[in-house]
Amino acid sequence: MNQKELNLILDDVKSFPSLPAAALKLLTLLKDEKSSNTQIEQLLRYEPGLTANILKLTNSAFFGLPKQIGSIRQAILMIGWKRLIQIVLTSCVSAIIDKPVHGYDLSSGDLWRHSIAVSVASEILVKELNLSVSEEVFTAALLHDVGKMVLGRYVKNDIAAIDREELRDMPFEQVERSIFGIDHAEIGANILGRWSFPPSMVTVVRWHHDPDGAPKTNHLIDVVHVADVLCLMSGIGVGREGLQYRPSQTACERIGLTEAHLEKVASQTLQTANQLAESLQADS
Numbered sequence: 001m002n003q004k005e006l007n008l009i010l011d012d013v014k015s016f017p018s019l020p021a022a023a024l025k026l027l028t029l030l031k032d033e034k035s036s037n038t039q040i041e042q043l044l045r046y047e048p049g050l051t052a053n054i055l056k057l058t059n060s061a062f063f064g065l066p067k068q069i070g071s072i073r074q075a076i077l078m079i080g081w082k083r084l085i086q087i088v089l090t091s092c093v094s095a096i097i098d099k100p101v102h103g104y105d106l107s108s109g110d111l112w113r114h115s116i117a118v119s120v121a122s123e124i125l126v127k128e129l130n131l132s133v134s135e136e137v138f139t140a141a142l143l144h145d146v147g148k149m150v151l152g153r154y155v156k157n158d159i160a161a162i163d164r165e166e167l168r169d170m171p172f173e174q175v176e177r178s179i180f181g182i183d184h185a186e187i188g189a190n191i192l193g194r195w196s197f198p199p200s201m202v203t204v205v206r207w208h209h210d211p212d213g214a215p216k217t218n219h220l221i222d223v224v225h226v227a228d229v230l231c232l233m234s235g236i237g238v239g240r241e242g243l244q245y246r247p248s249q250t251a252c253e254r255i256g257l258t259e260a261h262l263e264k265v266a267s268q269t270l271q272t273a274n275q276l277a278e279s280l281q282a283d284s
């Protein structure tokens with residue numbers, strides 16, 4: 001590990017772009033059970049760009065609504081404010097992660113499609129397994145690999161060291177740790193921390209590859225971990241990370257996941273994630 005390189009990585013975390021202020025305010029509203037439709041409407045009143053995106057997406061095939069929606073108020077009534085906030089965050093995050101990540105062999109849009117698929121798979125798992133997990137699961141899953149946006153450049157520069165024979169069978173985040181002294185999960189958690197995201201979401205990103213290593217295990221981490229592995233096993237956004245991932249057995253037990261669920265969740269994920277990705281692409 002090279003301390004100078006680690007310092008450069010940490011500097012890049014500090015200069016990583018932020019989410020728009022309105023998105024961060026909406027996230028606070030999502031956490032608060034007392035939030036009202038009026039508060040959300042008021043916040044979006046001064047955000048014409050976000051409003052236009054919300055309306056386009058609400059009217060897209062993904063929601064399949066019977067009639068055209070023309071205002072935020074109608075959108076809230078039709079899809080609910082929690083869903084609407086997720087849409088806003090999804091559209092903001094897309095601007096940040098919809099880029100090629102060279103070191104990881106992810107072309108433009110690959111990380112984005114993988115992130116959407118993990119969000120969709122997480123929601124399907126929560127429903128299928130009847131878990132009481134907070135609404136944050138969608139956004140936490142969407143951002144689980146954001147650290148790759150910072151680390152990709154360093155992975156590319158150190159590719160000869162990374163491709164060494166003795167590291168070949170190691171899970172990729174362990175390779176990152178041995179070369180850089182940090183992995184993309186910890187970098188992602190740092191980014192979310194800087195964005196003032198709730199600690200529960202920071203924790204999900206930090207432990208998504210090692211749910212059993214978290215200081216306190218919880219279903220939110222377990223769900224995103226399993227959803228991520230499921231998408232990697234289905235070949236959605238694999239890149240350099242490869243296919244050596246298997247879900248943690250104990251995480252699967254904690255959320256009550258059996259083999260029988262896996263196939264169902266995988267096929268539902270593919271279908272829904274494609275629909276959502278297409279709607280968002282049509283949106284840009």
Ligand SMILES: [Fe+2]
Binds near residue numbers: 145184185208209
């Ligand atoms: Fe990851």
Ligand SMILES: [Fe+2]
Binds near residue numbers: 144
């Ligand atoms: Fe991932």
